[in-house]
Amino acid sequence: MENKSQRFKLLDTLYLAMMILPIVCGIIIKVLTNPPSEGISITGAKIYFTLKMPIQDLPITESQINSWFVMISITGLCLFLTHGLKEKADTKRQHIAEWIVENSEKLVIGNMGEFFSGFAPFIASILGLSAFSSLLALFGLYAPTSDVNVTAGWAILVFVLITYYKCKCGPLVYAKSFADPVLLAPLNIISEVATPISMAFRHYGNVLSGSVISVLLASGLQGLSAIVFGKLPGFLGEFPFLQIGIPAVLSVYFDVFSGILQAYIFAMLTMLYVAGGFPADEYFRRKALKNN
Amino acid sequence: MELAIGIILGCCALGAGIAMIAGIGPGIGEGNAVAKACEAIGRQPECKGNVTTTMLMGCAIAETTGLYALVIAILLIFVAPGRLVDILIETMGNIK
Numbered sequence: 001m002e003n004k005s006q007r008f009k010l011l012d013t014l015y016l017a018m019m020i021l022p023i024v025c026g027i028i029i030k031v032l033t034n035p036p037s038e039g040i041s042i043t044g045a046k047i048y049f050t051l052k053m054p055i056q057d058l059p060i061t062e063s064q065i066n067s068w069f070v071m072i073s074i075t076g077l078c079l080f081l082t083h084g085l086k087e088k089a090d091t092k093r094q095h096i097a098e099w100i101v102e103n104s105e106k107l108v109i110g111n112m113g114e115f116f117s118g119f120a121p122f123i124a125s126i127l128g129l130s131a132f133s134s135l136l137a138l139f140g141l142y143a144p145t146s147d148v149n150v151t152a153g154w155a156i157l158v159f160v161l162i163t164y165y166k167c168k169c170g171p172l173v174y175a176k177s178f179a180d181p182v183l184l185a186p187l188n189i190i191s192e193v194a195t196p197i198s199m200a201f202r203h204y205g206n207v208l209s210g211s212v213i214s215v216l217l218a219s220g221l222q223g224l225s226a227i228v229f230g231k232l233p234g235f236l237g238e239f240p241f242l243q244i245g246i247p248a249v250l251s252v253y254f255d256v257f258s259g260i261l262q263a264y265i266f267a268m269l270t271m272l273y274v275a276g277g278f279p280a281d282e283y284f285r286r287k288a289l290k291n292n
Numbered sequence: 293m294e295l296a297i298g299i300i301l302g303c304c305a306l307g308a309g310i311a312m313i314a315g316i317g318p319g320i321g322e323g324n325a326v327a328k329a330c331e332a333i334g335r336q337p338e339c340k341g342n343v344t345t346t347m348l349m350g351c352a353i354a355e356t357t358g359l360y361a362l363v364i365a366i367l368l369i370f371v372a373p374g375r376l377v378d379i380l381i382e383t384m385g386n387i388k
Binding site: 201268 | 352353356359360366
């Protein structure tokens with residue numbers, strides 16, 4: 001093993017700090033802005049401040065700030081993993097980076113076909129962003145995915161992509177795809193509009209329902225332990241014994257499993273819709289005609 | 293006035309409860325999906341990975357209708373009462 005230069009180590013520390021500092025910042029902001037309160041309340045994203053904009057004021061909410069933290073953190077992770085790449089992989093981080101790239105390419109090509117192989121970075125980034133946003137709840141921060149605006153933004157992005165690939169053969173083919181049986185055209189238009197709505201609400205509803213159930217269970221256990229152990233003298237009577245450990249089991253399901261599964265499903269549906277909406281036969285026929 | 297606010301709160305809670313009846317549908321659907329997946333794995337244990345992935349996908353999509361109901365229930369509990377009470381107070385003020 002050759003000696004690493006001073007510069008390499010310095011950059012390494014910088015990238016590690018880029019990964020960890022945003023989360024620490026998020027926790028500090030959360031502690032500073034949320035005064036400790038009795039009881040448990042379920043609220044939406046906090047509005048930190050409002051920017052003055054010409055048409056409408058732009059509120060900067062907790063979910064926006066937290067999703068920027070997640071983005072910075074993922075960028076730091078990627079820079080750390082790809083730092084000091086060599087032609088022949090001999091470090092752990094390069095193996096991990098290669099594993100991620102190979103698997104995302106395999107997933108995209110397996111589900112969308114060779115034509116869409118350029119989609120691998122987009123799918124991998126949407127998967128990573130969504131998964132890490134949900135996992136942010138493990139640090140006690142507000143998960144950006146439990147705000148409908150965030151998931152609706154991603155769903156609209158996906159909808160634009162779907163429409164772009166449907167229009168690849170010109171707007172006429174796109175319009176014709178709605179009137180497949182002519183009578184069903186209104187239904188087809190409704191189902192087209194329903195795609196982004198259902199994608200947004202699926203992701204948001206899953207993450208939000210998990211957090212609501214966790215909060216309800218925590219408050220319920222608090223009351224239950226007050227009834228069961230309330231008679232114990234002094235400090236022991238006030239200590240919520242039942243709240244140790246039991247919410248963690250639910251958190252493993254709702255925060256870790258459900259969050260990662262929803263991220264996977266969002267990426268999977270993106271791939272299926274984009275590849276399914278693309279009129280491949282027509283496109284390749286026209287391309288062949290043009291070349292001749 | 294108190295009676296009107298009470299009726300609004302009660303009806304919002306009832307509406308949320310009725311909306312969650314929709315949870316029956318996804319329950320049955322997901323149960324069917326998992327049952328069939330178990331059968332498929334029993335018949336062809338070597339396909340376990342593929343079957344499990346597809347089943348999870350299908351379950352998540354079948355869940356959608358239940359989640360719509362959940363979103364409506366959450367709106368009814370946390371958002372609607374405040375809005376409706378505000379509207380009520382406004383109209384009452386106008387009448388007086």
